[in-house]
Amino acid sequence: MENMKRTVTCGNLRLADNGKIVVLNGWVHRHRDHGGIKFIDLRDRYGITQIVVDADSPDKLKAAAQDLKFEYCIAVKGKVRPRPESMKNTRMPTGEIEVQAEDIDILSRCDVLPFMIDEKSDAREELRFKYRYLDLRSFSMQRKIKLRHEVVFAVRGYLKDHDFYEIETPTLIKSTPEGARDFLVPARLFPGRFYALPQSPQLFKQILMISGFDKYFQIARCFRDEDARGDRQPEHTQIDIEMSFVSKDDIFAVLEGLFCHIFKEALSFELKIPFKRIAYNDAMNRYGSDKPDLRFQLYLKDFNEFADEGDFKVFKSVLENKGTIKAIVAPGCGSFSRKQISELEETAKIYGASGLAWMKVTEEGLEGGISKFYSSQADKIKTGLDAKPGDLILLAGSGWKKACTSLGAVRIKLAHILNLVSPDVFEFCWVTDFPLFEWNEDEKRWEAAHHMFTMPQEQYIKDMEKDPGKVKGDLYDLVCNGVELASGSIRIHDPGLQRRIFKIVGFSEEEAQRRFGFLLEALKYGPPPHGGIAPGLDRLIMLMAGENTIREVIAFPKNTQGVSLMDESPSEVDDEQLKELHIKVVRE
């Protein structure tokens, strides 16, 4: 190897290097044998360089070249020369030159590949994950991993320049079973006791504020034992941030600056700041989602007034039950078939709507569907909903939230059908003023909508207990293109207020002590007002890379079952290991 170590990479030779003797190390990406002459595309992380084995090469060299197969790892010594004018390849950066091989060393051989190493592998994900090391060799994966690296460095650079300290918090922590299910780790030295893997560094970062660290961040791995999705894995990475002596506007400003910097550094893309702000109620009412996709309009509209005056009994009874009727106008969709409409209805039903009513808009008035119940109000409805002849009005009536979200799903579906979603656009917005509590119908109690350490908005604090459902929190999400990118809040720093919150969510003093005692204790010692936010790194990279799953931007992801197909975790362990941990497996 000593005299076959690379002197250049496969991406950096140019015409100016003409005549140089170089050594390249890399993988056989493609090889084309013309009998006399042979070409090898040699690949490394930096690019591809064409190697030529000339017809008049020594036999030993020709034999070595003959041997080469896909993905052999080789070293090539040779001379850089310009390609003949008509043979230049303008599609590759090194396309003006080639390296005339003088010596080829096979460093290692490669079995027949399970799939080709390609820009866009057509192998199914299952296989790509099993052979992730091969999958990661493709330029498209290398690009995404590089992007991730760039983003992480941009984050560190920006936050360091803004006086943040990067501080690590423990991975083995106390289980605080509220919210997501914890991953548990048995404690060998304490039979029957367990650590938990953090769902986020939440409590620790608050404690760091109490310690006076002022501005903290961490690229933190977070673990949640819940079902995975395209944008959810059992473990994911957050850019965890917390600050003292701030209001939400300060946090917004830091995040906007940070994201600007990230997009500029990693994508050379100028983000427009400040980001829009939308209150949770408005987001639900207009977009039918708390993570609205602002890349297209298609606003939801209120139909209560018309429903009240019309004769459609189903909607009347919705109103009597204090429900809401929402409408969406699908432009030019009056020609939709029954089938198309029923597909939209299926979408609404997935989100709990009992059905999707419709009316077609004509020059004369309204037609089809439930239009006969509204014939006398046709003009008023057309004006009120801003509907034009040829449009299709879709309606969902239900409880407010369900009506909004089910029609919100229809909105997204319509946008795709009508091709309204522009790619390469980043529409950011802050969603603010979330409710602090949500009623849990199953357990008949109030629970924290975000987490229990969120500050209620000032004006609600006094009478919080009277109607917890009305209380808005100092809570905010950062959303981009319909993806929830970050979630944060101003935290409670007053132990008394914290106790009132615990009480509303039905936590006894003892239970609060048992679970969060250390935080409550810490809050006694001069805690600063503080707040923070935690953007999800995987989702951010996913958006930046134009992917629709975070699995595409994680080097070694798990599948939707939480299984790592490459190392085959989770796996069974030896009885000996279990014994040491004082654990017995109960098989059902």
Next chain:
RNA sequence: GGGGGCGUGGCGAAGCUGGUUAUCGCGCCGGCCUGUCAAGCCGGAAGCCGCGGGUUCAAGUCCCGUCGCUCCCGCCA
């Protein structure tokens, strides 16, 4: 926990209302070829159609079950 989709040589797919020997592209093996860059041409090998059961004269195709993957609802403070 629930619903939708998928599973066919190593890989990606086709295979209609059941009917000869399961098709195509890539890869693999052998041969030809001095300018390709997804090289080309000729020849060849390779399949228990995820698995189990059923219906039928006959099942890749229909039915039931099961496993795996995936999308979605629930869940995800």
